[in-house]
Amino acid sequence: MFNLFSPRQRTLRGAAVAASLLALLSFAPLPSAAARPAPQPSEPTDEQIAAQLRDAALAGENLAWDWVSELTTRFGPRPAGGDNERQAADWAVERLKALGFSNVHLESFPLTAWVRGVESAQIVTPTSQPLVVAALGESPPTPPTGLEGDVVIFPTFADLKAAPANALTGKIAFVAAHMVRAQDGAGYGVAVEARSDGPAEAARRGAIAFVLRSVGTDSNRLPHTGTTAYVDGKVPVPAFALAAPDADQLERLAALGGKVRIRLYSSASTVHDAHSQNVIADIPGRVHPEEVVLLGAHLDSWDQGTGAIDDGAGTAIITAAAKLILDLPHHAPRRTVRVVLFGSEEVAQPVAPFGAFGGHSYADNHKADLARHVLAGESDFGTDRVYSLALPAAVVKSDFATTAMRVLGPIGVLPAEEPARHSGTDVGPTVEAGVPPFALRQDGSQYFDIHHTANDTLDKVDREQLDQNVAAWAALVWLAADGEVDFRGHP
């Protein structure tokens, strides 16, 4: 009952999924299985079922596109704690029930929400020119008449931190550093330090506002928002990201000589009695229902785009993978597969633990069960292809890893060089509580061209790569959930 923008899938899904799954009943060994013990003709191995799930997903026989299309179309941006996030969660509950999942329910938690309001910026000296800015998440408003100051440019955040006390009295600090493009997204963490701690470091030196070049790798007039850090319950000064071309412009203008003065305005506000919610849905295990393989993604998004790649697509990937497993005829997995669509991944909070309130809420609510959560993974890195599988240290050299790589290798997945130590923000508190993580790592080369900008919309989702993600998730989750492997590596 998904929306109908995918004629290819609409035509194929009903018939083709049934056909490919029925094919399992009249099973013939795959060529690659020839060297292994011959299975019973009517009982395919887990590896063979994983390969079938993979191939069905890869052929587009999965609901990921329809899910992300309908979610982002119906609800648009889904900022944490707002109406759209709540409506999306209610919709997800109805959809997951209709799809046949069990134990479908919401778990609510309180939240301080942040609301962007109106924002603007201009160069006022030496000439009048508009600038494109986005207030950073959690940033306080400017005074109602705006604020104006001379710009002091710091090539890097380290340069700002090296400035003496009072060096910025009455000024606006601008950190001009560029984020580095990298396949694994390694440039992001480095760049985000300035976004998080910049306002506090600037305020400490007397600045009236903090501006940074958008964290991101694009060249669009679409600034990248994201959280900045609370200090003693508030962000010390108004803080903005400047679109990359505008950051270039400020730097060039300053290099022409003379003072550059800018004006900033924001009417951002906070709502202290908001709430958010996690959505939970299970495929109950047929042998060990108390053992949970946890799949996470987040329903909330930043407010500028419609959260298609961050993280509508993640919710689509894990839901579609689980649905393929749910639909296996006579093959419910031994363990429970749990889908959690987390609320409030994006925003920071004024109180400890300062973020990941959806993740913390889940870990708190399910504390007693975490010891029997056998594995946890998160999809929150867009829709580009999975290129690497990281498994918990205990199983890196196991038969499980060998089997998983036999299934995933053919769709372009490499074994990670290091074991998985984390998998995402939402499952972070669960992983910190001792649940082993896995990571299906995606190519992030283009992710930060779009991430956290107004350009995060459905048209940026590549359907073929989305299908490859579902293929990887369905196959791996099936292997983990239908097996008996102890990912903690207890003797």
Place this chain on the structure above:
Amino acid sequence: MFNLFSPRQRTLRGAAVAASLLALLSFAPLPSAAARPAPQPSEPTDEQIAAQLRDAALAGENLAWDWVSELTTRFGPRPAGGDNERQAADWAVERLKALGFSNVHLESFPLTAWVRGVESAQIVTPTSQPLVVAALGESPPTPPTGLEGDVVIFPTFADLKAAPANALTGKIAFVAAHMVRAQDGAGYGVAVEARSDGPAEAARRGAIAFVLRSVGTDSNRLPHTGTTAYVDGKVPVPAFALAAPDADQLERLAALGGKVRIRLYSSASTVHDAHSQNVIADIPGRVHPEEVVLLGAHLDSWDQGTGAIDDGAGTAIITAAAKLILDLPHHAPRRTVRVVLFGSEEVAQPVAPFGAFGGHSYADNHKADLARHVLAGESDFGTDRVYSLALPAAVVKSDFATTAMRVLGPIGVLPAEEPARHSGTDVGPTVEAGVPPFALRQDGSQYFDIHHTANDTLDKVDREQLDQNVAAWAALVWLAADGEVDFRGHP
């Protein structure tokens, strides 16, 4: 004395231009010239000088990058009739004088200016979502409280025009047609019909506002502005372009079923006593100073970007080409080379002739001289490479064409299949008055990803392709200005 963002050029220009131009004095025949009459050792042919100009430009030994960088950095957007356009014109006069041009002056003309103001849009039913819009140029404001209506979607403008009278009473008309990408930009004219005439056609059927999918080929949340047509001195209803992803969103939402209602706001206004100006600069001809080869581009820009590709780059290309000719030692051309940086190319006007007021002002002011304007060309199609040369019909099969293609062929320029009938909006009135046009046609495959959007900024300029443009212009203009060819083809 240009700004210093181009270390490569800064290092090379002084020494290398001097060296390459001095090389003309100790001339040796080029290999390709071997079959033609041997020149005097100390007197290079026009073709050889054209090739030297071409090669110097191609090597980056030209001021185009510095010009477009400083123009767009100092003045940002330059909407017609505004302060930034005027300041840019004053700056250009000073720069052109400093570069050594003659007869440098401004020619002012009156104008109705259009000022964007603040604008916004939201989906209000079935869910609340922001939309990214840009008011179309000359569009009137909405009421101060905005306006709201159900959306009626027309797949094409023809569908709107086929709707009966009163079909849109109280509604908002939305034309969802996509612009077609084409190397020669042919998709633009087709798409622009809806932008020009849509508000009138919608109003005629009772609509309270007109919205169209951005004319353009991008997928950014950056709507494409541009003029819409006055009818009896005003645009009948507020009119907006919707960014491509937002247009997709409206269509998908409607396809989910149920009513889609949106809200629009704009505080656009007009200034009736504004003025704009053309900037004129000459290289006086050494033999026939009264014969003019006219090079045009426009200084004004739309207000969303900084007018780097439209048309800062054009002003840079023609100025840089002329400057290379100006700097030829002992080789001032026989005819005058005139650079005109036109004002007010972009906006429509409420009175006839409704547009191209800079172009009309020039043609009016110089009416008596146009009979001795021998050739006119305009650079107003971005910065991508020149791929085709169109010449006036009279010389298509002449020795001039053969020589020009020998010089331009090696840098990727093809002969056009048809003679040039026009060259650009600004020189349009001059060409209509009988001056033969030429066109150095540029690859427009990517032009409409950027054109008229906030993304029209300096970082979109490809320096190598910019240099190739200067190379083509310098070589061709030299051949036309130092020759005696009658491009009108009089016997």
